[in-house]
Amino acid sequence: MSGKRILTVAQKAVSHIKKGDPLLAPLSFDEEVIFSEGELVQVVTPVGQFLGEAYLAKQNKGIGWIYSWEQGESFDYEFFLEQFKRAKSVRKSLLHSKSTDTFRLFNAEGDGIPGLTIDYYAGYAVFSWYSEGIYLYKEDIVSAFREVFPAVKGVYEKRRYHQDDEDASGFIYGEKAPSPHYVKENNVLFATYLDEGWMTGIFLDQRHVRLDLMSTYAPGKTVLNTFSYTGAFSVAAAMGGAAHTTSVDVANRSLEKTREQFEINGLSPEDHRIHVMDVFDYIQYAKRKDMKFDVIVVDPPSFARTKKRTFSVLKDYSAMVEDLIDISSDKGMFILSSNAATYKRKKFRSDLEKAFRNKGIDYSIVKEYGLPEDFTTVKANAASNYLKVFVVQKH
Template sequence: MTKHKFTVTAARGMLPLLETELKQIGIKQYKTEAGSIRFTGSLKEAYQVCLWSRVAVRVLMPIAHFTAETTDQLYNGIKEYAWEEHIDAEDTTLAIDFNSFRSKIHHTQFGAQKVKDAIVDRLRDLSGKRPSVDLHQPDLRVNVYLKHNQAIVSIDLSGESLHKRGYRVSQTNAPIKEHLAAAILLSAEWSKLAREGWALLDPMCGSGTFLIEAALMAADIAPGLQRDYFGFLYWKQHDKAAWQQLKADAERRRLSGLARLPMIMGGDEDKSAVTAAQANIEAAGLSDRIQVIHRDLQNWATVAQTLPDVGLVVSNPPYGQRIGDAASLHNVYEALGDLVNHHLPAWRTTIITDNAQLGKLTGLTLFDSKPFDNGPIACEVLSYRAPKPLRRDAKPVQQEMSASPSPWDKTPKTKAKPAVSSSVVENVSPQAEMFANRLKKNVRHLAKWARKNQLDCYRLYDADLPDYAVAIDVYGDYVHVQEYAPPADIDPLKASERLDEVMQIIPAVLGVKDDKVALKLRQKQRGSNQYESQAALRQRFEVRENDLRFWINLTDYLDTGLFLDHRITRQMLAENSRDKAFLNLFAYTGSATVYAAAGGAKSTTTVDMSNTYLGWARDNMQLNNFVGEQHQFIRADVLAWLNEPATQDLRFDLIFVDPPTFSNSNKMEGVFDIQRDYSDMLQKVAGMLNPGGEIFFSTNRRDFKLNASALKALDIKDISKATLPIDFERNSKIHYCWRMQKSA
């Protein structure tokens, strides 16, 4: 792979953060200088910096270096370079950035004009045609830095400042720039705190920059993913394939990370600021994940009562330079301190200010300060300790169960299930009493059914009452609660109150302890969000389903490890797997493989692109005593694996295909779309079937349509209704499923 030299620029105070980002990308050969970091690497790595750096300003690729003490030397040095290798002469645009430091040519506009003339003259001499000038978003932006009369000529791969993410459609007075907000959050260790489930609050959010940057960071979303312009996109040496792969990978990570977002909330006393923040949040695709309310700083007490125990308060309060008068800002800083001290005592606080004396008015204990520039204003980022930090035990949740002597033995087993409690929840609304009554009714009906069918895990409640839009699943002695994101027109405080009632009622009605109720915000499953997670398998326990055993994790991942709606589908696989070679594609945690092995499959092959989930699948097999060379596990992108020559010779009798709605693929641009690409995928899968073999194909895309005529080699039967469990009857579109047989 060809190596190049690059220069990445960053603002004051951000170079250590940029250095960390480069290391995370995998860049090893770098050198930190004043205002920039130089590194040697591939073009793909430079693209990664453009896409993933949260603090970089520009990514430059030096291409020439010469002495330029006079304008003639500057003109000749530029004209001698082979610009035809970088830009065509016709129907293209060009822009020049020129900066000078202690050099004889110090007029930047004149220097830029000479550079432009030299490039245009060379291209016109070669072809008779010339590019035009576009100062906004040119096809090629050239950067010339004249230092001590030495000209460094670079291609600007970023094209425009990387702080422009693409989501700012509205702004307020004195908005904080995106890369500065990100740098402040990184300095406050927000990435680490978010992984631990901490919430975030900006009570003076302005146009919402902190909120959006915090969400992008917590959800592992590339800051440049929404940008439609980079300086390399129309450059003649652009590596389109590398860029498409990076964007596809970033999209997969975005879809995965959205499900891990903790609570992020903001507000402002200015209604126009709230409107601007909501517009920017919507443009960032995060309107269902970030709450913004109109509220004065002095009136957050009632809201604070609904917030989690731990979190980070981050804000860019006015500090007199552009908004307000420093002498009249005492009340602002005092109110911020009162909010944390009295209502959020276990929360940390980070602010940016140009006046550390104002920060003292919060009454909080400072533990760190870092210098940053907010535009032309020299500022400090002040981080404060939580007044009364919580003490927490980090012990993993474990529940040991005895091994089953025969995993497919149908002998009924008895196990305690949540029982309807006679406890009464006090001080709840009449609507909450209705929710409690519905929950009691469901428990009486479904718990009995679950015991009869040897199930530890089942769906107990699925937004039965519109005002209580949650899904509640029972997993042994634990309860998993997922909140459906409320519509934008729902008062977030009211939604918080309803959720608080839900979390009070569940332990009381089901007779379980509070610490055995796990809460997540539910998100429509899109793409490969079932794949990579930031966490490890640290809080897992066992459950049984049809006397098979599975590891479950209720806290660290989007999904728990077992798709309950596929229970009947898994049973069908077991009933049809005896003495057959079984293949599980997009296998997740391998529950279908466990069922096939329990049903007597002579061999199983489990394929998934995630090392985490493939390891989980292996653990599930071992948990049921299915070990040996006949059980193979393959880590691969399924779509790429289907196209490998060695795969073409493999044959199976029974194949389960349950792909995500979107997924990466090396063989196509962008992302795999299940509706668009299922036919081609299934034809390749069908080619791996032995005569008479079967495919069980499922998707959870609600608007999916299958065209049987596109799969003429298969006899297709829709079994969606037949695979819908009783506990999912309220949601008939939870999945679609087909049984496809190849002619004998």
């Protein structure tokens, strides 16, 4: 492309890029890179060997992405069209599923357009833009999407590089979704809200975990769902025949949202417990009451701050599991999850095992989950495969 700037990466970054890692970080270069958001550049080695075509944009992962390994490839409507066609072809089974109509339709660098994800909610789509740089290509991206996915009735967007939640969400085209908009996952209904800030009401990356909770782990059991958000794990457990569920989340909205999820599935919220309460305070309360749970689900935010305490998965997960062991039944099962990309799988597993060792409890890891198949990843970029879930059985 005439006029495109050539950027030389540091020698230490060459091997990562050649392995297929598309992320360009500040440390990928020997000197600070000054750039305009969305600027297209060509990336080369210190000896001038072509590595990739890239766009530059500031986001939490770095300062840019290689979008193509083919020299001279444009970042335009035709390029986006091909990426969407490919993404659609690998999701044929989900697009025609009778039991599930909500999933990740397009997953950023895993599907060929870094910095953009698209989630599907029963006929509607939600675009998430992760940098101002990728947002500058919105017109061509949306046009290509409409060409490939004409059946999508309406599209919303989340500008996740914005700090202000109120300005983060918007409507792009088509007809607006009802509010709430009911979607189906493994034949369980969930109420979603596509235009209410950053969140919609369900985290789609836990689909397989919820299915196994419903079909295998929960039937006949008492289930504690910590950091429960809108109660998706609780509802899945109840639909699978759990004897009882308890949902705990500090957010005031969690009570109303969780009740709603039970009700739309024909379940009475009164048959279950929903606490608006700090999870750590609840654990101490449960200890005092000598409460025990057969299955404990833990899917915390990477970082959280309340009036009483600050929680970080990197520092506090292991100690939290030790506390939860005290309120588990004799053969209790734990579904332990983290979506923090900085919390590496090896460290996460080590922290979990440390908790059980410190309590003198025998255990076994009965299953491990990563991202579902619709959350396509780039193998060379470990951060893109962020989800880690271990199912641990207490003996």
